[in-house]
Amino acid sequence: MATQRSERNIRKISPAQWLASVLFSTLAVPVQAEVEFSGKVDLEARIFTEDALRSNQKDSNLSILFEPQWVWTSDNQQHLVQFKPMLRLDQHDDERTHGDIREAYWIYVKDNWEVRTGLKKEFWGVTEFQHLVDVINQTDLVENISGEEKLGQPMINLSVAADSGIWDFYILPGFRERTFSDPEGRLSLPIEVSNSARFESSAKERHTDLAIRWSQNYDWLDLTASVFHGTNREPELQMVQRNNGDLQLVPYYEQMTQWGTTAQAIWLDWLFKLEAIHRKTDRNKFSALHTGFEYTMYGIADSDIDLGLIMEYGWDERGEKASSVMQNDLFGGLRFAFNDEEGTEILAGLGHDMDFSSQSFSIEASRRLNNYWKISGEVRFFESDNPKDSLYTMRKDDYLQLTLSRYF
Numbered sequence: 001m002a003t004q005r006s007e008r009n010i011r012k013i014s015p016a017q018w019l020a021s022v023l024f025s026t027l028a029v030p031v032q033a034e035v036e037f038s039g040k041v042d043l044e045a046r047i048f049t050e051d052a053l054r055s056n057q058k059d060s061n062l063s064i065l066f067e068p069q070w071v072w073t074s075d076n077q078q079h080l081v082q083f084k085p086m087l088r089l090d091q092h093d094d095e096r097t098h099g100d101i102r103e104a105y106w107i108y109v110k111d112n113w114e115v116r117t118g119l120k121k122e123f124w125g126v127t128e129f130q131h132l133v134d135v136i137n138q139t140d141l142v143e144n145i146s147g148e149e150k151l152g153q154p155m156i157n158l159s160v161a162a163d164s165g166i167w168d169f170y171i172l173p174g175f176r177e178r179t180f181s182d183p184e185g186r187l188s189l190p191i192e193v194s195n196s197a198r199f200e201s202s203a204k205e206r207h208t209d210l211a212i213r214w215s216q217n218y219d220w221l222d223l224t225a226s227v228f229h230g231t232n233r234e235p236e237l238q239m240v241q242r243n244n245g246d247l248q249l250v251p252y253y254e255q256m257t258q259w260g261t262t263a264q265a266i267w268l269d270w271l272f273k274l275e276a277i278h279r280k281t282d283r284n285k286f287s288a289l290h291t292g293f294e295y296t297m298y299g300i301a302d303s304d305i306d307l308g309l310i311m312e313y314g315w316d317e318r319g320e321k322a323s324s325v326m327q328n329d330l331f332g333g334l335r336f337a338f339n340d341e342e343g344t345e346i347l348a349g350l351g352h353d354m355d356f357s358s359q360s361f362s363i364e365a366s367r368r369l370n371n372y373w374k375i376s377g378e379v380r381f382f383e384s385d386n387p388k389d390s391l392y393t394m395r396k397d398d399y400l401q402l403t404l405s406r407y408f
Contacts, residue, residue, distance in 0.1 A: 034074075034075070036070070038071075039068035040067055040407045041065065041066050041406045044062065047060050048060065051396065052186065053190070056183075057185070062091045063088055077109065080106070086101075093181050095142050096182075096185060102151075103121060104118050113161070116156075117156045119154055120152055121137050121152055122153070122155075123150075124224070124260070124262065127274075128349070130314050132289070135228050138233050145187050153176065154174040155170055155172050165215055167212070168213040171208065172208065172230060174207075174208075175204075175205040175207055176205070190393060191248060193237065194249065194251070196250065198251070200252075200282070207255075211230075220266050222263065222265075223261070224261060226259070232255070236251070237252075238250045238251075260278075261274075261275075269298070276289040276291075288315060288322075288324070290315075293311055294310045294335070297309070305339065308334070308335035310331070310332065310349070311330075313329070327355060329353050330351070346365045348361075349361070349362050353391070356384065356386040356388065356391070358382075358386065358392075359384075360382050363378070372406060373404070374407065375402070375403070376403040382398060
């Protein structure tokens with residue numbers, strides 16, 4: 001079993017390694033360039049407050065993350081090359097011990113257009129608790145269940161700035177599978193996820209996806225519209241029985257077309273947000289939205305602290321059959337920005353599922369100790385009594401996490 005897990009972790013980075021080798025072996029910038037090196041090392045400790053559902057799971061966990069970064073910028077500012085690998089070593093979860101090349105891309109800037117090619121991250125969302133429209137990059141679920149951590153996507157991106165707005169055209173050659181924790185790790189599915197995924201497309205992970213995005217700023221209003229056609233980043237997990245009788249989950253990746261839009265409007269101290277999509281596959285079509293607002297109170301109690309009040313709602317037309325945990329959910333949050341030299345920030349959020357009556361609670365906080373050290377904390381609690389609820393598998397995985405980061 002250990003050998004199989006090691007091979008799987010190696011296979012996760014092979015598309016990125018191939019793309020990076022092509023990029024750096026063929027790119028020759030014919031001008032003088034400046035090189036900047038930076039990065040960080042994270043030491044992460046996680047403690048679970050309840051006994052695990054499975055006897056082979058532990059109540060605490062340590063891991064270390066190494067993430068360097070090199071950036072080359074030409075003297076004429078027309079060329080930029082960035083290379084950002086990562087490596088995490090985890091105490092108990094063999095799937096979380098993994099390496100990846102997060103980004104390895106080249107940008108060429110000319111007048112009102114840019115070309116970006118390589119392994120890159122693109123973020124399309126605007127809301128706080130869910131990002132429906134953000135479909136370019138695959139989720140690295142072993143890093144964090146929040147879905148915020150992403151794998152780099154091979155792409156060729158042409159961005160054109162016009163009077164009508166900014167137009168981005170994407171060719172996405174290749175697909176990267178979602179990562180899943182091992183059943184022995186906490187915050188994992190109770191059944192092992194196979195590393196032999198199934199695909200609707202005969203090209204499998206070599207399918208070339210396409211996307212277009214338009215964005216425009218109207219002073220008080222930001223709008224975007226996007227279309228994506230290709231392999232769905234969110235797999236359907238199909239239950240199968242292996243030859244030895246054990247059950248296993250096999251990821252199945254459909255082809256899909258998704259139309260998306262986002263909007264952000266500023267009025268006085270209010271920020272209104274909206275994400276909406278319509279997605280179509282051969283077997284299904286549905287619409288979903290996530291919307292809400294944030295109201296900021298500046299300098300509360302005559303201090304330097306700003307307090308943001310957040311309210312959001314997530315809806316999915318599929319209802320209780322939705323693959324998302326946010327099919328009919330209400331969220332409230334508080335964001336504290338202390339505006340001090342240490343950059344202290346706190347974000348607390350509470351979610352309530354109105355279909356399954358489940359709750360989730362989280363707190364994220366961070367503070368710089370000096371120019372090189374930063375400390376971060378994270379708390380997540382889950383409450384669910386309905387086996388049909390996606391949150392049910394994490395009902396015993398409440399945890400406290402502390403991360404010490406050293407920047408260089």
